[in-house]
Amino acid sequence: MSNMAAQVGVLPVSLSGKFKGSFAYDTIKDRLPQILTRVIDTLHRHRNEFFEEHGEIFKRIWGSRASPLISDFDVFNEEKVHGFFESEQAIVILTTYLQELLKNLSGLNEKLLQVEFFKLLQVSLWGNKCDLSISGGEDNSQKSDPLQSLEELKSFILVDHMEKIWSLLINEKKMNSRTMTRIDIVLDNAGFELIADLALADFLVSSKLATEIHFHGKSIPWFVSDTTNRDLSCTIKQMQSSNHKWMSKCGVSWEGNMKNGVWVYHDHFFWTLPHEFSSMAQVAPDLYAELQKANVILFKGDLNYRKLTGDRKWDFTVPFHQALNSFHPAPLCSLRTLKSDVQVGLKPGQGEQLMNTEPEWMVVGKYGVVQFDAAS
Numbered sequence: 001m002s003n004m005a006a007q008v009g010v011l012p013v014s015l016s017g018k019f020k021g022s023f024a025y026d027t028i029k030d031r032l033p034q035i036l037t038r039v040i041d042t043l044h045r046h047r048n049e050f051f052e053e054h055g056e057i058f059k060r061i062w063g064s065r066a067s068p069l070i071s072d073f074d075v076f077n078e079e080k081v082h083g084f085f086e087s088e089q090a091i092v093i094l095t096t097y098l099q100e101l102l103k104n105l106s107g108l109n110e111k112l113l114q115v116e117f118f119k120l121l122q123v124s125l126w127g128n129k130c131d132l133s134i135s136g137g138e139d140n141s142q143k144s145d146p147l148q149s150l151e152e153l154k155s156f157i158l159v160d161h162m163e164k165i166w167s168l169l170i171n172e173k174k175m176n177s178r179t180m181t182r183i184d185i186v187l188d189n190a191g192f193e194l195i196a197d198l199a200l201a202d203f204l205v206s207s208k209l210a211t212e213i214h215f216h217g218k219s220i221p222w223f224v225s226d227t228t229n230r231d232l233s234c235t236i237k238q239m240q241s242s243n244h245k246w247m248s249k250c251g252v253s254w255e256g257n258m259k260n261g262v263w264v265y266h267d268h269f270f271w272t273l274p275h276e277f278s279s280m281a282q283v284a285p286d287l288y289a290e291l292q293k294a295n296v297i298l299f300k301g302d303l304n305y306r307k308l309t310g311d312r313k314w315d316f317t318v319p320f321h322q323a324l325n326s327f328h329p330a331p332l333c334s335l336r337t338l339k340s341d342v343q344v345g346l347k348p349g350q351g352e353q354l355m356n357t358e359p360e361w362m363v364v365g366k367y368g369v370v371q372f373d374a375a376s
Contacts (some may be wrong), residue, residue, distance in 0.1 A: 007179075008040065009327070013313040026363075042075050074221040080231060083191035084238060090146050091195050094123065095239075095246040098199050102206050110170065113207060117169075118162050120200045121335070121370065122150050125157070127196035128188060128301050128337045129365045141268060144194065158338075159320075159345050161372035165333050168374075169209045172295055183210040184294040184330075186271075187217045188233040188301030197300060198235075198254055205262055212262055214294065219267040223303065229265055266290065276310040278325035291329035298333050305336040305369075309344055316351030318344045321373050328375045337368040344353055345371055 019199055033351040043050065050073060074080075082163070084091075108116065122145050154160075172181045183204055185197055197215075217227040239251025255262040270284035282289040291297055299308060309323040322332075323344040341362045343351065354361040361367055 008259055011310065012314050015306075015311050015313055015340075018093070038079075042078060046181055074228070074230065076221050076224045079224055080190045083225065083260045084195075084235065087192035087195070090192055092237075092244050093145050093147065093197055094195065095244070095250045098202060099246045099249055101203065102344060105207055105329045108207075113209075114166055114170070116203065117166060117207075119147065119150060119164060120196075120203050121165075122153070122157075123147065124193075124196045124200045124298075124300070125335045125368050125370060126150075126153060126337065127193035128335065128368070146192075156367045157370060158343070158350065158367050159369040161333065162370050164372040164374075165370070168331055169204075169207065173209055180211045182211070182212050182214060182294050184214045184216060184291060184297040186297065186299045186304055187227040187232075188304065189217055189225040190227045190235065191225060193300070194227055194231065195239075199250070201263065202250070202253065202257075205257065210295075212264065213257075214264045214266060214290075216266050216268070216271065218271055219269055220272060222272050229267055232265055275307070276325070276327075278310060278327040280327065280329075282288060288329055294330045296331045296333065297329065298335060300335055302336050302339040305334050306340055306342055308332075308334060309342055311340075311342060314342060314344045316343055316346040317348055320345040320371050328373070331372070331374045333370065333372045335368075335370055337365045338362050339365050343369070345369075 080249075080293075105113075126146065126149075169181075169183075170348075182200075185201065187194065187197060201210075201213040205213060207319075215232065217229060217232065219226060219228070221339070236251050236254050239247050240255060242248045242251065258265070267285045268284060270280060270287050273283070275283050280291075299305065308327065310319075310325055312323075314323050339362070345363060
């Protein structure tokens with residue numbers, strides 16, 4: 001599909017599992033059977049406790065709704081908990097850094113504040129590597145220091161719009177010192193990635209770059225490690241109960257943010273439906289209206305990127321704004337490590353060069369983007 005054709009309103013073909021060798025084909029052929037096998041194994045190993053908790057619903061077919069619903073049972077919970085504890089050393093490093101930073105915030109000038117914002121934004125970006133749906137549920141936790149490698153990872157950010165999002169936030173802070181600045185974060189994975197997102201959110205509020213953060217997650221367990229309300233609550237509780245003082249302090253602080261409404265969690269059925277985001281205004285106008293209240297929206301992860309761009313076979317150089325196909329509720333930014341075969345907004349020849357040197361560059365999670373679009 002040429003840029004000219006896209007510009008006159010002809011959308012590229014949708015990516016599909018019928019194309020052999022595509023990300024979707026490999027997902028259906030390899031990842032989904034592996035994930036399903038693990039789900040069956042989990043249900044088999046926990047069948048006794050499952051029926052103890054949920055068995056009543058089988059005895060009373062659609063009887064009293066007082067009994068727990070089967071949908072409350074998260075078959076991916078084991079993997080999520082394992083991912084959290086396997087990443088604990090990285091979480092200790094990040095929360096220690098965050099607490100030291102927050103103690104010294106008042107002494108930071110604008111330039112230093114920008115430096116710290118960029119660091120935590122990149123930690124949130126690379127946290128997206130910890131994705132259990134890509135590994136088929138196998139351990140994919142954060143083992144290394146999440147801050148130490150930022151400088152060397154910078155060359156793997158293919159589109160870097162950190163300056164643009166910083167300009168928006170610092171200008172909002174200067175102009176709206178007496179009004180609200182709302183940042184919405186559309187979450188991806190539980191585990192270390194969620195911790196990185198919460199650390200970023202803590203910094204944004206503490207530095208007054210935001211006055212409130214609205215998180216958006218899944219209404220049901222989804223794609224192995226996707227974040228639900230239960231995951232968010234359990235993560236904060238796990239942090240609070242930690243023996244490490246800075247992890248515990250973060251947990252206490254984060255629970256306070258939830259209780260006093262500085263942080264707000266939303267879920268919506270739309271996030272688990274098979275629609276691209278350009279149809280949100282028609283399919284879920286209430287959600288679209290909610291997102292319009294944000295000063296900026298951060299979309300985490302690969303699936304959100306695919307739905308932002310319609311999961312289509314775009315040319316690499318097609319502008320991000322164009323690929324959004326009129327989805328512009330507010331200024332938005334995608335933080336995504338590449339794990340599927342769609343990418344837009346690259347410089348001429350950039351994608352082709354990568355294709356020649358690393359044929360798997362689009363699907364292995366090695367590269368990332370911080371891709372910004374101002375609302376039209």
